[in-house]
Amino acid sequence: MVKSESLIYLVNSLTKAEKKNVSISISNSKSNFAKLYHIILENKISTAISVREEYDSICKGSSFETAVVYLYEFLLNSILELRKYQDVNFMLFDNISKARILYEKSLYKECFSLLKKTKKKALEHENNYALLISSRLELDYLLALNYPEIEEKVLMKKQFKLNEALLIIQKTNQISSLLELLKHRMLYLGNSRTEFQKNNLNDLVMSEMSIMNSFRKQNIEIRKLHQLFQANYLIDVGDYKSALRAFYELKTLMLENKHLWAESPIYYLLIMEGILDTLRGLRNYEGMNYFIEQLNSLQDEGQYFNVRIQCTVFLYELFPLLDNGDFISSHEKIKLHSKDLIKNENLLSLSQNAELKLHIAITYFGLQEFKKAQKVLNKIIFASKDYAQLPLYRTIRLFNLMVLYELKDFELIKYESRTLYREIQTAKQNYNTERELIKFVNKESVPYLNSKRLKLWSEKEVRFKIIAEDVYEKQTLKYFNFLIWIESKMKRMKLSQILLEKQGAQSFS
Incomplete structure (x- = not known):
């Protein structure tokens, strides 16, 4: 850029x-x-x-x-x-810069007073980075001034506090690094789709357990990162129930320590998003309502934060309707709420903006307004190249194949299919859902005779059930069940009808 x-x-x-x-x-x-x-x-x-x-x-x-x-x-x-006036973390580092200036101007009393106040505030908010820098500055300045009226016990206590902060930072950084690696693999390699991919995460899990076992000091930041790591790992391998328990523990931890939220409780929002994502994976829509209400109560004065909450609430209110094939109600919700979101879409992250557009397109698709669905998707497909780095981008391209199929644009389907198939081949993964969809849309039509269609469906039905039950394939079907769309075409049934039947069958199972 x-x-x-x-x-x-x-x-x-x-x-x-x-x-x-x-x-x-x-x-x-x-x-x-x-x-x-x-x-x-x-x-x-x-x-x-x-x-x-x-x-x-x-x-x-x-x-x-x-x-x-x-x-x-x-x-x-x-x-x-x-x-500086909105976020305590900005204020802490601004104070450190001011303390440097005061020392340079020989205003030593004012300098040490400000550093003392900064250290106290840093301890209250568990900002060990600000605590480390302000403590180190204090010791450096005391040394330069030949320790004016400082006893050895006091000096050693200051050094102990600094070393304690340094140790916490080291452990925090180690767990953060493991969480970053886990999230990077989830984002750029996708969720674990095979046992081999699952086993490849074991190195991160063992390292994280080793760090936690070697560090007994109770620290909110480390406990928070530990729960985030556990929850993300469990989501990655498809163990939603265990992930939900981890998120509940994390939610309790954050509610007990609201003083660490600063101005915008972004970590709490991430936790709530994780819980909602897990509940959707379990199809526990009633359980989602409570957490959606909790999110609505988080509104603050930060516009970025409010728009993100607004988008999250909108999507998780939309998901149950889409999952049940209720595209009419989905469209009504979009008409009521999406205008404000689209107006402020510049404040959304790329991933959230892409997710918003995809589900609006799914609604239009379900209503058979394929041109409108294509128009919405094109805002992502032909937008900034940054979108192409998102894992969701492949899902958007797969969904676009379905739109092109309904629009009978088979030439473009062939071009897009070749590109996607090359990427799948290069990745050397068992992307069965993607392979089935690409294979289907390139046939251009299903058999007209009912007997032939039913015979073809009977051959695919068993395979589709296996794919749908595969814990790794579920990650692909999370945003949209491509297999159900193929089934609707082969049975010549409305997509909304099949989605409703499938959802009803799941609720009784």
Whole structure:
């Protein structure tokens, strides 16, 4: 992403509070960077080329690149200044910078007073990084001043506290590294689909257990990371019930330590999303309602956070309707709530934006409005290349094959199928759902005679049941059951009808 494109994205992602702060700062400015800011702000759907053309026509002879760099830095500084009053973590590190300045100006008493206050606040919020830096600075400054009126016991106590913080940081970093590796494998290799893939996670599990067994000090951050690791691992291998128990324990831990949430309780939101995802995997829709209500009560003054909550609530209210084939009610919900989300989609992450678009497209698909479904999908498929890095992108492309099939665009199906099939072959995985879908859409039609269709379905039915029950294939069928769509085409039944029958059968089993 070039600098001008990054600037456009940054301006469009500003919250109301951030825009207000920037507007106050440049309200009377006639500078070129201020003009550039208003050009981007007033034209939300704009490209780097169109912004440059308008800038050149307004600010003739001025360097566009210089204005871009200056405005980019100005916006970051403006956001940073605002965050110091919104987030305790920003405030802690701002205090550390101020303490450095006070020491340089020989205001030693004020410096040590600020460091003391910073250490106390860092301990309260278990920010061991801020505690480490402020403690180290304090010791360095005391050494430089020849330990004014400091007894050895006091000095050793300060050193002990610093070493304790360092040990916690080391353990936290070790568990964080394992969680990062686990999430990376889940994102870029997909959820475990074979026993071989499952066994490949054992190195991470054994390392995580070893770290936890070697560290007995009770620390909320380490306990939180441990539960997150366990829950994500269990989801990855398809053990939803155990994952749900881990998430419940994590929820309890976070509720008992609300003082660590700072301004936006993002970790608590991640926990709630994990619980809801697990409950959906178990088809426990009634259990989801309580946690959706809990999410609605989390609204705060942060616009990013609120939009993320709004999107999560919307999706998890939509999922039960889609899973049951109730596309009419899904469409009504989309008409009521999606407008605000689409308006603020620039505040959503790429993955959440892609998930939102996919499920809106699924709704249109279920209503047989295939052109509308294609239009929504194209906003992801032909958007930023960053979307292509998401695991969900393959699901979107698979779903797009179904849309193309319904639109009878078989030439494009052949092209897309070849691309997807090459990727599957390169990955050397048993992507059975993908293979079945690609094979089906390339046949162009199913047998017209009822007897032939039923014979063909009887051959596939057993195989489809095996695929659907496979704990690893369930990860592919999580967003949409491609196998049920194939069944609907072969039986010449409505997709909504089969989904409702399947859901009813599951509820009685």
